[in-house]
Amino acid sequence: MTLDLIACPTCGGERVNHALACGTDGCRFMEMVCYRCNGEGVVPRAMEQWIADGERLRQRRVEELPYRNQRTESARLGIDVVRLSRLEQGLEPGGAALLEMEAIP
Ligand SMILES: [Zn+2]
Numbered sequence: 001m002t003l004d005l006i007a008c009p010t011c012g013g014e015r016v017n018h019a020l021a022c023g024t025d026g027c028r029f030m031e032m033v034c035y036r037c038n039g040e041g042v043v044p045r046a047m048e049q050w051i052a053d054g055e056r057l058r059q060r061r062v063e064e065l066p067y068r069n070q071r072t073e074s075a076r077l078g079i080d081v082v083r084l085s086r087l088e089q090g091l092e093p094g095g096a097a098l099l100e101m102e103a104i105p
Pocket of ligand 1: 008009010011012013014015016034035036037038039040041042
């Protein structure tokens with residue numbers, strides 16, 4: 001099986017993200033292993049679509065009335081809230097199918 005890979009859109013292929021970490025000795029920037037590519041620097045090309053679908057999923061949730069938080073929305077869609085969070089970030093496939101579900105009646 002060949003995988004079509006692209007540079008990770010989150011870390012730009014650098015394999016790490018920079019995040020401000022605060023502790024008892026103050027705050028500093030730390031390098032964190034990229035959450036999207038797990039430090040690989042590349043992701044499957046299909047992830048571009050997952051990200052686009054996830055963004056639409058998130059937009060639908062926050063723009064439709066009444067406003068729905070992730071917990072409310074995951075219950076409505078019948079999925080785990082952790083999965084919804086990952087879908088909205090485009091970390092896994094499946095957002096497209098949820099987008100096809102009807103809007104709230
Ligand atoms: Zn990355």
